Amino acid sequence: MIRERYLNMMVLALLVLVPAYAVLMDEPFTITLASRAVIFALAGVGLNLALGQGGLVSFGHAAYFGMGGYAMGILASHAQNYEPLMEVPFVIEGTNSMPVIWLVAIVASALLALLIGALSLRTTGVYFIMVTLAFGQMFYYFTISWPAYGGEDGLSIYVRNQFPGLNTLDPIQFYGICFVLLLAVLYGVNRLNKSPFGLALNGAHQNEERALTVGINVYRLRLVAFVISGAITGLAGALFADLNRFVSPTMFSWGVSGEIMIFIILGGVARLFGPVVGAAVYIMLEHFLGGLSEYWFIYLGVILLFVVLFAKGGIIGGLSKKETRHAG
Amino acid sequence: MPDSILSVRNIEKSFGALKASDGISLDLVAGEIHALIGPNGAGKSTLIKQIAGGLKPDSGSVAFMGRDVTAKSTAQRARLGLGRTFQISALAMQYSVLENAVLGAVGQSGSVFQFFRPAMKDPALLARARRALDRVGLQDHEDIITSELSHGQRRQLEVAVALTLEPKAFLMDEPMAGMGAEGSRELTTFLQELKHEAPILLVEHDMDAVFACADRISVLVYGQIIATGSVDEIRSNPQVRVAYLGEEEPV
Numbered sequence: 001m002i003r004e005r006y007l008n009m010m011v012l013a014l015l016v017l018v019p020a021y022a023v024l025m026d027e028p029f030t031i032t033l034a035s036r037a038v039i040f041a042l043a044g045v046g047l048n049l050a051l052g053q054g055g056l057v058s059f060g061h062a063a064y065f066g067m068g069g070y071a072m073g074i075l076a077s078h079a080q081n082y083e084p085l086m087e088v089p090f091v092i093e094g095t096n097s098m099p100v101i102w103l104v105a106i107v108a109s110a111l112l113a114l115l116i117g118a119l120s121l122r123t124t125g126v127y128f129i130m131v132t133l134a135f136g137q138m139f140y141y142f143t144i145s146w147p148a149y150g151g152e153d154g155l156s157i158y159v160r161n162q163f164p165g166l167n168t169l170d171p172i173q174f175y176g177i178c179f180v181l182l183l184a185v186l187y188g189v190n191r192l193n194k195s196p197f198g199l200a201l202n203g204a205h206q207n208e209e210r211a212l213t214v215g216i217n218v219y220r221l222r223l224v225a226f227v228i229s230g231a232i233t234g235l236a237g238a239l240f241a242d243l244n245r246f247v248s249p250t251m252f253s254w255g256v257s258g259e260i261m262i263f264i265i266l267g268g269v270a271r272l273f274g275p276v277v278g279a280a281v282y283i284m285l286e287h288f289l290g291g292l293s294e295y296w297f298i299y300l301g302v303i304l305l306f307v308v309l310f311a312k313g314g315i316i317g318g319l320s321k322k323e324t325r326h327a328g
Numbered sequence: 329m330p331d332s333i334l335s336v337r338n339i340e341k342s343f344g345a346l347k348a349s350d351g352i353s354l355d356l357v358a359g360e361i362h363a364l365i366g367p368n369g370a371g372k373s374t375l376i377k378q379i380a381g382g383l384k385p386d387s388g389s390v391a392f393m394g395r396d397v398t399a400k401s402t403a404q405r406a407r408l409g410l411g412r413t414f415q416i417s418a419l420a421m422q423y424s425v426l427e428n429a430v431l432g433a434v435g436q437s438g439s440v441f442q443f444f445r446p447a448m449k450d451p452a453l454l455a456r457a458r459r460a461l462d463r464v465g466l467q468d469h470e471d472i473i474t475s476e477l478s479h480g481q482r483r484q485l486e487v488a489v490a491l492t493l494e495p496k497a498f499l500m501d502e503p504m505a506g507m508g509a510e511g512s513r514e515l516t517t518f519l520q521e522l523k524h525e526a527p528i529l530l531v532e533h534d535m536d537a538v539f540a541c542a543d544r545i546s547v548l549v550y551g552q553i554i555a556t557g558s559v560d561e562i563r564s565n566p567q568v569r570v571a572y573l574g575e576e577e578p579v
Contacts, residue, residue, distance in 0.1 A: 194446040196434040196453070203431045206420035210428075213380070213418070214435030214493060215406035221440060 004320035008273045011280075015179060019172045031171040032243070037283040038178045039239045044263035044275025045185055046232030051261070052270030053193060054225045055205035059129045059257050060116065060136030064230040066143065066252035067112050068105035068237025073247035074149055075101050076157045098163040098177070101238055109234020110227050117226035121219060133254060140252035154248025161242055168242075178239055182276070185232055190272055192228070201225050202270075233260070262300075266307055268314030277315050331358045332391075333497045333527050334410075339378055339388035341371075348374040349385065350551035356497055356527045361519060363530045363538045366548035367571075372531050373501075375548065379529070380412055380499055381405045393496055406435065411495030411526070413486040415502040419474050425485055426470035429457035432492030460491040464518070480511045487518075498528040504537045516541045539563070547571070 015038065022030040043065055050056040078085050078094025085092040095101060120131040144152045160168045168174050192198050204211035204218045211218050241247045250256070259282070260275075267278025285303070289296035311318035334356035341349040348371040356362050366372050377383035379390055381402035389398045397405050406412070419428050430447055433456040434440060439447075447453060461467050464484040469477070477485065483503060490498060503519075504512045512534070519528060519541055532538045538545060539559050546556040549571045555562060562568055 191444050191446075194448065195444055196439045196442045196447040196450070199427065199431055199447040200434055200440045203420045203423065203427075206422055207418050209414065209418040210420060210431070210489065211435070212402040213406050213412040214432045214489065215403050215438075216435045216440055217401070217403045224441065 002320055004271070004273075004316060007316060007320045011273055011276055012183075015276075015280075019175060022172075028171060031175050033283055033287055035171070035175045035178050035243050036240075037280045038175070038182050039236050039243060040260070040263055040279035040283065041276040042178070042182050042185060042239065043233045043236035043260050044267070044279055045182070045189055046229045046234075046236060047260050048229075048264050048270065048275050049189060049192070049232070050226050050229035051264060052274065053198060053205065054201050054222055054229075056121070056222060056226060056229075057129050058120075058132040058226070058229075059254065059261070060132035060134070061230070061233050061260050062252050062254060062256035063116065063136040063139050064109035064113055064233040065237035065240070065256055065260070066139055066247075066249070067109040068234035068239075069241040069247040069251040070143065070149065070237075071105040071108050071234070072101050072161070072238040072241040073155045073157060075104060076161055077149065077155055080157060080159070096159070096161045098161045098168065098242070101161055101242075102235055105234045105238035106231045109237070110231040112234075113227045113230025114223070117223045117230070121222050121226065133257070136252060136254055136257055140249055140254070143249040143252055150248070152249060154246055154250075157241070157245045157247075160245055174243070178243075181235070181239070185235075186272060186276075189232075193272070197221070197224070262304065264314075266304065266314055268316035271313065271316040274314055274316050281315065332356065333358055333393060334379070334529065335391045336375075336379060337389045337391070339375070339385045339390070341374055341378060341383065341385050347551045349378065349388075351388070352548070352551070352553055354546055354553065354556075356529050358527055359524055360543040361523050361528045361530055361541055363532055363542035363545045364548060365532065365535075365538055365545060370548045371551040372548055374551075376499060376501060376531060380410065403435075406493060407438070409493060409496035409526075411490035411493050411498045413483070413490055413498070413500045413503055415505055415531075417482040417486055419482060419485060419489070421473075421475040423474055424470065425461065425466055425472050425474060425477070426454075426457060428474055428485055428489055429461050429470075429492055430454065432460065432489040433457045436493045456492055460488040461485075463491055464488045479506050480508070483507065483511075483515070495526050497526050498522070500528055501531050502533060503530065504532060504534045512537055 018034040019031055022028055047058065047061045050058050075094045076096050079096045085094055116132065116135045120128055123131055149155045162168060163177060166173045200211060200216050200221055204216065204221060208218055237251060263275045263278035263282055266281055267276065268274030285300055289299050307314055332355040336352060336354040339349045339352045352375060364372060374383065378385045381400060385398065389396055391397065392405065392408055392410060397408065420431060430453050433453040434447060437453065458467065461470060464487050466481065466484055466488060469481065474485065503515060507515060516537060522528065530542065542559060544556060544558060545562045546553050547562060547568050554571060555565045555568050
């Protein structure tokens with residue numbers, strides 16, 4: 001058993017070493033896999049803020065993931081076709097600049113989370129799960145039936161978007177971008193968890209009545225957490241679209257919401273690195289078990305059951321010593 | 329009443345055909361412990377919820393520190409200085425004792441939307457939290473996880489968290505429940521001291537405790553207050569004896 005902090009450091013070190021491994025072993029596909037893992041991890045870090053810290057079991061985070069994806073898809077497709085996004089009352093051009101796309105993805109999914117959160121946070125428990133699920137599915141069917149951006153077939157972007165000073169088509173450089181973003185978000189979320197906001201958010205999760213009776217507006221607190229959570233997952237969606245150079249309604253499907261939730265449960269609910277470890281393990285399982293059998297989900301199911309039943313706190317919880325939440 | 333901190337006027341609340349509050353008026357004045365007693369099902373919790381903010385009365389008003397708070401939420405009333413403790417401890421059980429107290433300080437200071445500075449390193453929050461823990465005698469237990477505290481210590485912590493708000497009045501729901509004779513006596517002494525800072529509205533089942541510490545008692549039966557008065561007045565009130573004490577012979 002080791003301290004959680006050292007375990008987290010080891011996870012980061014492994015992620016840094018992936019490109020070296022890929023180059024040495026001459027297996028470039030590993031980098032693409034690792035990029036997927038890092039992007040999924042980012043989506044999970046977003047959900048973990050709502051689900052782990054806030055106790056808000058959102059089964060509709062695919063909505064923000066998809067929103068981020070389509071923000072990229074729409075902006076980039078207009079840039080690709082040299083068509084402005086709109087001309088009246090003023091001209092907005094498409095773009096293939098990653099930072100601009102990220103910003104749009106973050107803002108769009110934050111606004112969406114604000115809307116969905118404001119409505120669904122009036123419910124609790126199973127109702128909350130169902131309402132968030134319903135919103136996610138609403139967007140799924142909307143994108144399927146909306147012909148402008150590919151409808152059911154999705155939308156291909158032929159060239160990866162640009163980041164100043166980098167060659168984003170180089171897998172290692174793109175992986176670097178994703179990794180640095182994950183690192184920055186982890187740093188921010190860690191600060192957030194320890195801040196008065198984080199203390200109140202988790203305190204309200206443990207005992208709502210207490211939070212209310214010390215004068216905390218729990219609804220507003222959770223809504224802000226939900227918006228930040230959605231924004232992070234939206235950023236991950238934009239990166240995911242850029243990784244595949246393709247967006248489709250699948251990004252909005254409830255299966256994606258479920259997968260993001262699985263990363264968290266696998267790695268450790270409310271653990272900072274839970275979704276990182278969970279996403280990495282999930283991608284590895286998908287790769288290796290998926291190579292063995294079409295029905296690899298059966299094995300995933302068994303592993304998930306094992307983790308839920310025997311490893312309290314997921315893989316991180318099973319491997320690390322108990323650490324007080326706000327220590328250090 | 330002239331120096332009334334909390335005043336309830338003609339509150340009515342019905343659930344279907346059941347009148348849980350049937351025109352209740354009640355005052356909490358500075359410096360007193362005012363006990364609210366009544367048989368099970370008399371409507372005590374309904375009344376407390378309407379005072380604390382979880383439940384809106386059908387008609388009537390609640391005023392706190394001279395302001396009408398009938399339409400205000402639980403959190404808003406807390407920020408105005410209404411401190412509350414619960415019958416079943418309402419605490420963040422996975423947090424340490426100190427973290428619970430800091431949670432109170434966060435609510436009091438309105439710093440909920442500070443996202444970047446660590447709460448457990450904020451000198452102002454820590455000072456306020458530790459001051460409250462000192463007062464209830466939990467200063468040597470601040471690192472203990474709350475779920476590992478004894479029942480009595482959890483009650484103390486509840487009071488400490490309420491104290492971080494520097495309340496103008498306390499609302500305490502059965503603070504003596506499950507305390508044992510020794511703990512009950514200590515708490516009574518503490519409340520006697522506390523009431524000079526902020527008056528206490530106390531809901532309590534333990535008759536001995538009520539008679540030992542209350543300055544005034546109100547008796548609630550079937551949604552109505554049938555008597556309000558000093559301990560002696562309540563003891564000798566024939567109506568109260570029939571409605572309450574007669575039915576539930578005090579030990």
